Amino acid sequence: MRMPDPDQGVIARRGALAARLRAIVGAQWVLDDEAERRPYRCDGITAYQATPLLVVLPASTAEIRAVLAVCREQGVKIVPRGSGTSLSGGALPLEDGVLLVTSRLCAIVAMDVENRVARVQCGVPNIRISEAARPFGLCYMPDPSSQMISTIGGNVAENSGGVHCLKYGMTSNHVVGLEAVLMSGEVIRLGGGFQGAADGELDLIGLLTGSEGLLAVVTEITVRLVPLPEAARVMSMSFASVEDACRCVGAIIGAGIIPAGLEFMDRKVLNAVASLLREEHDPRTAALLLCELDGTAAEIDALIERVRGLAEQAGAIDIRASRTEEERERIWRSRKLAFSAIGKMCKDYYCTDGTIPRNRLPDILDRMAELSRTYGLDYANCFHAGDGNLHPIIMYDAARPGDLDKAEAFGADVLRACVDMGGVLSGEHGVGVEKRDLMTHQFAPADLRQQQVLKCAFDPEELLNPGKVFPSPCRCAEFGRMHVRGGEMRFPDIPRF
């Protein structure tokens, strides 16, 4: 993975730039000392690191606007960052770029219970919205596993998912309004404080959500709140083969049941977790499915019986259903601990994020086994089965020369296989720098270009988060010339008109 070469001229101006920015945000909110900048070297992917030119922590939309104006005037790049939990390197700093950290914009501006929306600043951690909504019997549904830490601004930038998005949707399905600062210095307000506020307009909210900080800095977000589900129960179903488990996933969805969550864990994950939790599974178990059902008590009871029947038909060897909230939490604990349990089993691991059409699950699992043999690296599987979103965990040892490269190559091959099976590179982690160079495998040049030219409408100087998502710059300045070429006709004289 290669980032654009840092501009030494900009680095030489660090001191002068820091002084300009301190005048905006206050002296203590610009970090220029190397010891203070170092902790910001990476986000959730520690394999990629760079010490930022400066770290700036503004406190308001007005301050962000002023910071962007200075950066634009000085031709300095900007990387926006929430809590830095990105799993694709979306917030990886640039050595010649300002890291714009939003954690001081952390106010819940308004809870509008009657219209069931919350207006919050971008630096508010995801979980705080649901906590604030809970007294009213409401919640903010998208729940990425980072929700204790990750900010709603980061969730919007990445269009984060989570365990419940099979039934309740991703971040973009829950945003009704945005305030954002453009590189031009303009503050734009899209949508508003109720569902449908942006209907009949170009869906710029839909475009900005998931744009990975390349188009604008989102400063305020209005999200939809929904009633807390009355009750939920989770089923734990063991299968003697991965194929049986995959068949069961298809049978549940095919029967018209949309569970609140449907998770898959293989034997290796179960072993890792068992050593932490001392939880025994039938020794024949090759794969475990967790299926959460919510609704009213009577509805859940009926659904559990239907899922039990489908699981039995698919060859389940053990089926349990939680009867109390404590049991439900205990069953989920194994899933929630999966990644840290694997972390204890191996020196290092690398987890990626491809998505496939659900009915190709057995094929992709076969392919992973084959790749594991080719690269000589072990792996484990723990993923969102209901929506075909894979998180293969590739184990390696960073201290062993060449191991990281092999792990990355293994991950890239898995993602290529996902695309070849009709899937995509990323289901919820984003492209960032991690999958950037694979974009040409998923998109034809014209398709990639059609996305990339949007940069010209938002940030023609390409100062916002450059080097992310797309394998090459947009070169907006050349866009005008492309028009002329594009205007040349293949059949200049077709007689239709």
Place this chain on the structure above:
Amino acid sequence: MIAHLHDPVVCRPACVADVADVVRAARSKGQALEVAGNGTRRGLGNPVAAAVRLELGGLGHVHFYEPDDLVIRVDAGVPLADVERMLAGQGQYLPFEPPCHAALYGGVPARSTIGGAIATGLSGPRRFQVGAARDFVLGVDGVNGQGEAFSAGGRTMKNVTGYDLSKLLCGSFGTMAALTRLTLKVLPAPETERTMLFPSAGLARDVAVLAAILSRPLAVTGAAIVPAEGGMAVAVRLEGSAPGVAEHAGRLDGAGLPPGRVLAAAESRLFWSHVRELDVLGAGSDDMLWRIHVPATGAAALADALRQAALVSSLMLDWGGALMFCTMPAAVSGGPDGAVPRLRALAAQAGGRAILLRAPDPIRAAHGAFPAQAPGVAALAARTRRVFDPAGILNPGRMAPAGESAEAC
């Protein structure tokens, strides 16, 4: 004023390569194109002045439908009714309940296309609970204003790879690209439904009662207040399994509603189709129609203000109050030129946005079908369109907000 008073020449390609050729030819001549499906809803949005109409209705292939994977891929020209019939055959549906609205414009509903449904981005009564059209578009193929074919999105349930062009193009009224193919997420249709009708206790009270109901975990998928015999009626729809619907219905008792009438499944379905297509408004063929997005908490006051100003003859609320439809008589006092801006101003005071859903071409051309936007947002939207359609030849001006000329957009 409208430049072309005569019907445009119609181009109706049967493949994507021909769509691209038509656009490239228009581009080389700097000629505007009216982009349509089968043209059943041409009255929606601003009138377009173009000598040539590009109809996507000739693209009629169903690429695949995989019910177990909850996904369907069809050409833009496949009729919406055909898609819905195909899904119903497998017990599935389009959850956003797209309104057809063709009858409002004198079009034949059976000819309305899925491409038109996505290009207009209209969502029906269930939207407040399950999401809008844009939330169910997984992938889009189209031809941009340079005549270049492109694909965006994919077919998987989850996908955050690159910018979400599918959402951007949904509801873009053919102003960025001619949509050629769509990949949609579908869901299992609920086993049954039931609707409770209650007499209105005044709009403000009704909206507050609905807000309280919608804050509880009930399977409510319809919450409207509609004209009924002797006044208005509050309609609450429940969907789900038969025991679930019965259980939720029991819980509605004591929600502050008077005793009501129950519509069983078949009757309920028919009732909501009348809500969705606005039949319940009883609009005359000359009436203008408005679609107003407004915070539910401001809906009752807005309705009072509109009635007091004698701007509307009939109105209804949907989405628990966040969506208002109303009729404005052609002979409204002060004439449309005075009444249209007055209605928009009252909507804006209530925090809402008023879209002129149906009106004669000259009135939409003069006042704009869509309300004004903040200048920064309008300019950003215009720049966004321009990178897809640099010469502005695709449906020019169709989405232009009130007060903006077609050239600006």
